[in-house]
Structure formats: structure tokens, C-alpha cells
Amino acid sequence: MVTSVSVQTLQRLPIYLNLLKSDSMQSAAYLSSKAIAEALGLHEIQVRKDLASVSSGGKPKVGFCRITLIRDLENYLGYNDSNDAILVGSGKLGKALLTYDGFKEYGLNIVAAFDNDDSLAGQKEGNVPILPLTKLSDICDRMKIRIGIITVPTTAAQSICDLMVASGILAVWNFAPTHLDVPEHILVKNENMAASLAVLSRHLMEKFTD
Amino acid sequence: MVTSVSVQTLQRLPIYLNLLKSDSMQSAAYLSSKAIAEALGLHEIQVRKDLASVSSGGKPKVGFCRITLIRDLENYLGYNDSNDAILVGSGKLGKALLTYDGFKEYGLNIVAAFDNDDSLAGQKEGNVPILPLTKLSDICDRMKIRIGIITVPTTAAQSICDLMVASGILAVWNFAPTHLDVPEHILVKNENMAASLAVLSRHLMEKFTD
DNA sequence: GGTATATCGATATACAATTATCGATATACC
């Protein structure tokens, strides 16, 4: 239960959670790993292994208790105690993330946004105030912010990242299509759309050139 | 060169490409795998292996020719011949993607957007017309669209996906945090932000509870 | 022109993740 879980498994956990909370599952009190696996296109062994690492376990013949499983998953993922975050780069993508209210469900709370362009300062985007970059360090320090979201152009990403790290940020969610250099103890999670596009594009090429 | 490349490698290729095209690399005509590895925080062996699968190879003592490498990568990734795509779901995220002009660089061209809400029909978002859902099949068929982007709420995702597949879409880029059931030959690439958040959130939890 | 060296490419090892196999256990049915 305390054992460290692989990133692969970790990334599947929200998918289980999402399924368990979905309308189609509301009726069932218990779910077998086989049923879950079929609903998600996975293998039942994998489902059991994944769930074993976060949950108190299921019962033979009946399966896993849906309610308990939801609670265990949310606890493990930390969706109950909310994480405050800041976002830098109020361009198109940044604004979309600011106005997207689905993050609350995952315990993410964007408290402030920053932009290089000071003329944006003072505005609000989806209830989140946009502030000048110069205030970033101060805000992070005072509010004990641990998560930084980067939605700036590639060229600015590294310097923003450095600023975040210097301001006490411990986890960076990077939407810029570039590699970020960070100290050992900092986590960078890349949301690399170019990588996804590569997979799609290549798949189509292979379909048509073979 | 024709050998199939792992998804992991494939997803790193755009990162190499991005680095090679970056300002800081413009001056160098040749780059060693070691230099590339250091710039990206990877291991040089991995860089060589990745590049070997797409490129004609480097020269001992001097390294890889930057220009050639860029050309090979772009060819392999299909960034030269552009891929037309449609997008369904003109909400916050959908609009952000429509107005984000960075996709062109990767050969992705969104030609039309669709929304359940017919009142949006006729509008334009970033030069892309928004059309009623009923026209989707016709457009896909006439324009031979192969890529569909899903930015609708979870509950609608599967039915939109089914519609796309029925309309000839071969690759689906899914931004809804849910699993999609598709026939064998269809590729689904999930852009699962919830999964990324799980990694971040868990990282922070472990930092503070251990 | 010969030798030293940086770098590539191929083979081999180590590690992690997924999938398969087996025994254990609780429920259901007779």
C-alpha cells in the first residue's frame, strides 16, 4: 500500500477513477477486475495489480467495492487536499487552462496567472487574476505554491522554469515543446502535444505507404 | 530505416527536431550524439539509437549533420505533407486548439470544427469555421479527413468517436479523460491531463508525507 | 603517410513493465 507505484500505473489510476464515477457504473456496488478491464480495454491482471497498490483489496467471487475503491483512489492521488498552482503565459493555451474548470475535480487550484506582457496585468481570466511576472516570487513564497504551469513559447520556457524553481516551485507542468533543465529534486511533467502528433502522423503514414 | 520504431522513441523525435531547429543550435553544422544528449538530459546511447532508426547516420569524429538530421526527422514524422483534421467540441479547450497556430509546424491542419450547439454554427474561431454536427460525415468524406480531435465532455466522447470512425477517421486525438472503444485499425492517442496531474500530485504528496 | 582519438554502430546486459500460470478464498447453490 505504501509501496511506490510505477508512473505507468499511476497514470492509469485517474482512468479507473473516472470509470468508477461514470454514470454507467453508478448502479453496481461491486465490480470485478474483469469487468473493469473490459470496460477500459485492459487486461484483468493488470487491473488487479494496479488496484492492489492503492486499495485494501477486493473479495473473491464479488470483486471490488466501488465506493471504497473511489475513496482509496482519491486518497492516493491526493485529490482531496487541494494543490495550489500558478500559471505563466496567458496566451491562447494559458487562457484555455485558466477557464477550464475541470481541474478542481483533480484537486488543482490555479490561484494566479502571470504574463510577460504587463498590459494584461489586472485582468482576470476565469476568476484568476493575471499579474506581472515580477510578482511571481513573492506570491509563490507567501502562498507556499508548489506547482507551476508553463504555457509560454519555447524560447521563454527555460527562464520561466528557472524563476519558478528559484521561487520554491517543486513540480512543473510544462506545455512548451522543449526540454527543461531542473535540479534533481524538481519534477517536470511534459504535456508534449508535438509528441502525440508524431504518433498520430506516423500511424497514418504507415497506413498509406505500406 | 524502415524498421518500426517504439512509441517511446517516436515521441522523442519531435524533441530532437525542436532542439535542432532552436536558435542555440543554428551555428553548429554538425552535432555529436553526446552534445544532443547533454542538451536534452538523455543518454548518448539512447540518442544514437533513436536517430539511427530515422536517419542515414552520422560520421565518426564529427557527429550528425544538423541539416540532414532535420530533413530526415521531418520526413519520418510526416511534417512535410500536411494532415487535414477536424475537431469536435468548441468549448474552452477546443477553441484554444483552434486558435493555437503552432500545429501547422507539425503538419496538422484543422479544416473544420463541429459542435453540438447549433447556435455556434457559422461562427469562426481562428479562421476555422464551426459547423453543425450533422455535417461532419459529409465533410470528412468529401475532404478525405483522417484525423479527428475530440474536445467534448466525457459523456459525449464515445458517441462522437463512433461518429468519427463511421465517417472514415483513422486516428483520434482524444482530450476527454475517458477510454474510447474503437475498432482494431483505428488509433486513439489520449492527451490525458488527469494522468499528468496524478503524477504531479502524487510527487508532491510523497515529498511531504514521507 | 602513420598513429591517436573522438565518435559511431552493433551486440550484450540489466531493468522495468506487462502478461500468464497457479493456488487460495469467499460466495452461491444444491
Add this chain to the structure above:
DNA sequence: GGTATATCGATAATTGTATATCGATATACC
């Protein structure tokens, strides 16, 4: 209450990915 069965959990085999080692080769320098 006894037996059959569905399902779990642990261990083992397979697969895939990342890292290390080694020989080959082209450039540079003497």
C-alpha cells in the same frame, strides 16, 4: 452443510525498454 465456481492475490515467464560494453571508422595531428 458440502461442493462447485467465480474471483482474488502471489509467483513466474515474457516482452519491451534503457543502459553498458566493445569493436569499427573517419578525422586530425604529427
